[in-house]
Amino acid sequence: MGKKVLRERYERISPSEFFYRYRDLAGFSNPSRALFSTVRELVENALDACDTYKIPPTIFIRVERVKEGEREGIYRVRVVDNGIGVPKKRLAEAFGSVLISSKYQLRQTRGMFGLGGTMAILYAQITTGSPAHVFSSQGGDKIFHIWVRIDIEQNTPVVENTDATENPQRWRGLGIEVVTKGWYRGAAYRILEYLRRTAIILPYATMTYVDPDGWVYHFPRTTSMLPEAPRVTKQHPSGVDLETLRRLVKRYRRFKRYTLLRFLKTAFSRVGDRTARELLDYAQFRTGNPKLAPTTPLRSLTNEDLRQLYEVLSTYPRFLPPDGRCLSPIGPQLLEEGVKRMLKPDYVHAVQRRPSSCEGHPFIVEVALAYGGAIPSEGVRILRFANKMPLLYDEGADVVWKVVSERINWRRYGIDPDADPIVVVTHICSTRIPYRSVGKEAVADRPEIERELVLATQEAARRLKSDLERRRRYERYRARLSLFERYLPKIAMYSAALADREVPSINVLLAKLQRGVREQKKETGT
Numbered sequence: 001m002g003k004k005v006l007r008e009r010y011e012r013i014s015p016s017e018f019f020y021r022y023r024d025l026a027g028f029s030n031p032s033r034a035l036f037s038t039v040r041e042l043v044e045n046a047l048d049a050c051d052t053y054k055i056p057p058t059i060f061i062r063v064e065r066v067k068e069g070e071r072e073g074i075y076r077v078r079v080v081d082n083g084i085g086v087p088k089k090r091l092a093e094a095f096g097s098v099l100i101s102s103k104y105q106l107r108q109t110r111g112m113f114g115l116g117g118t119m120a121i122l123y124a125q126i127t128t129g130s131p132a133h134v135f136s137s138q139g140g141d142k143i144f145h146i147w148v149r150i151d152i153e154q155n156t157p158v159v160e161n162t163d164a165t166e167n168p169q170r171w172r173g174l175g176i177e178v179v180t181k182g183w184y185r186g187a188a189y190r191i192l193e194y195l196r197r198t199a200i201i202l203p204y205a206t207m208t209y210v211d212p213d214g215w216v217y218h219f220p221r222t223t224s225m226l227p228e229a230p231r232v233t234k235q236h237p238s239g240v241d242l243e244t245l246r247r248l249v250k251r252y253r254r255f256k257r258y259t260l261l262r263f264l265k266t267a268f269s270r271v272g273d274r275t276a277r278e279l280l281d282y283a284q285f286r287t288g289n290p291k292l293a294p295t296t297p298l299r300s301l302t303n304e305d306l307r308q309l310y311e312v313l314s315t316y317p318r319f320l321p322p323d324g325r326c327l328s329p330i331g332p333q334l335l336e337e338g339v340k341r342m343l344k345p346d347y348v349h350a351v352q353r354r355p356s357s358c359e360g361h362p363f364i365v366e367v368a369l370a371y372g373g374a375i376p377s378e379g380v381r382i383l384r385f386a387n388k389m390p391l392l393y394d395e396g397a398d399v400v401w402k403v404v405s406e407r408i409n410w411r412r413y414g415i416d417p418d419a420d421p422i423v424v425v426t427h428i429c430s431t432r433i434p435y436r437s438v439g440k441e442a443v444a445d446r447p448e449i450e451r452e453l454v455l456a457t458q459e460a461a462r463r464l465k466s467d468l469e470r471r472r473r474y475e476r477y478r479a480r481l482s483l484f485e486r487y488l489p490k491i492a493m494y495s496a497a498l499a500d501r502e503v504p505s506i507n508v509l510l511a512k513l514q515r516g517v518r519e520q521k522k523e524t525g526t
Helices: 015-021 031-051 088-095 116-128 184-201 242-252 260-267 273-287 303-315 332-343 399-407 447-499 507-524
Strands: 058-067 073-080 132-138 142-151 156-166 172-182 206-210 216-219 347-352 356-358 361-371 379-386 389-391 421-430
Touching: 031 058, 031 073, 031 116, 031 172, 031 184, 058 184, 088 116, 088 132, 088 142, 088 156, 116 132, 116 142, 116 172, 184 206, 184 216, 184 332, 184 379, 184 389, 242 260, 242 303, 260 273, 273 303, 332 347, 332 361, 332 421, 347 447, 356 447, 361 447, 379 399, 399 421, 399 447, 421 447, 447 507
Parallel strands: 058 206, 379 421
Antiparallel strands: 058 073, 073 172, 132 142, 132 172, 142 156, 206 216, 347 361, 356 361, 361 421, 379 389
C-alpha cells in the first residue's frame, strides 16, 4: 500500500465572514461592550457626516428595552443625525457590506476601517436576526427607507423591504435603527460617559440621549464656532510603502507622456519641481541607477526600479512636513470652552502643537489641563480623545498614560499628582491614528507622538504653574491680612496702654494691606 497523502482544505472567506468570526477585534466582545460599541459607532458615523461638511451636529440617540434578562437583553438602538444624508441608490451598499466606506480618502475622520456602522448592523443580525432599518434624505420631498441584512458569505447587501415617506419639513440627514443583544446595566455608565466626553471635545454639537428608562440627557451646543473641515490630501512621499508606490505608478502609467518627474509632482503631497529634481539627483547618487532620472518614462520602470525608488523615498531627509490642512483639530479656544462647560474648573489651559508627521502621516496634538473648581481632589485624571472621539477602554495601554504617568514630573510644576484636583485632556488628530486594534480604544506608542504629547503637556503645565503660584501668593496675602485685622487692633490698644499714649490709627496700614490683597486677587483672575 502506498502512503496516504494528507491534504489541507483551503477556502476563501469574505470580509463579512472574517469579522463575523472575529468580532472581538472590532470591540463586540461581550454583551455590555457590544451595546456600548453599537452606540459609539453609530454616533461617530453621524458626527463624521456633519463635521466633514462643517455642519453643526444635532444628534438624537435612543436605546429602548425590547426584552431584558439578568445578564443580557434585547435593545433597539436608534441614532439620527442632520448630516448630508446618503443617496437612495447608495443606501444598501453603504450599510450592507463590510469595508465599504467614504473614509478611505486621506483626511481626518473618526472611522478608519469601514467597519463601525456595518459591524453594529452585522452584530445585531447575528444576535437577534433582525434587519437594520436605515432611512435618509438629502433635503428632498421624500425620506427613503430600507430594511437591510448583510449576506455574510458574499459580503453583499440583502434588502428585505423599501419605502418612501413624505418629507414636508425637508429634513436632511441619516437614521439607523438596529435591534441587538446587549446588557444595558453593564454599558450604561460607558454610554453616558462617552456622550459627556464627546460634549467636552465638541462644544458646537447638540446631542440628546434617551435611555431605556425614559431619562433624557441633553447636551446643548454652547458655541456656534466650528473648526475647519478637513480637506482631502495626497499621500506624503515619506510615508508610502512599496505596495502603495506600485499602485500609484500603475494608476498613472496609463498616461503615455508621464515621466518620473511629473509623477512625483502629481502623485504626492508637498513635492514641487525643485524638490522632485533634488530627490532624483539624490536617488541616482544613492542607487547608481540612471533610470531614476526626471525624463524617464513612467512606463519603463521595472519592479527593481520601484524598489530602489521606495528606499530613496523612505530615507530622503529634505521633504517638507505633511500638509496639515487635511486635519481638523479642535483648537485651544473650543477645547477650553468644552472643558469649562463640563468640568467647571478654576483654571484651564489648552495648547495646540504645530503639525508633525508619523510614518508619513500628519498629526496634531492638543492638550488641556483643568484644575480646581468642581474637579475632585483625587490626583491626575486622564481624558483621552483621538480624531474628536473619546477613548474609554484600555487606558493603561495608551501612549498618553505613559506620558502622563512616567514622562511628566508634576511636582516640578507645583502639582501633587496623587492628590490635587487636576484633569489632563489630550486630543490626537491624524489621517491615520496608530491604534492598537480595530476597536480604536488605545493609541500605540510612537516616538513622534510621544514627543509632541510631552511638549504640549509641559507647556500647559508651565502656564498652570504660573496660575497656581499667583493663587498661592494671593492666599498668603489674604491670610496675612486676616491675621493683621484680628490682632493689630489689640496690639495697638495694649501698646498704647503700656506707653500711656493714645491708641494710634491703624486704618492706613490695613487699607494698604487690603489694597495689596485686591491686587493679588485681580492677578489670579478670580
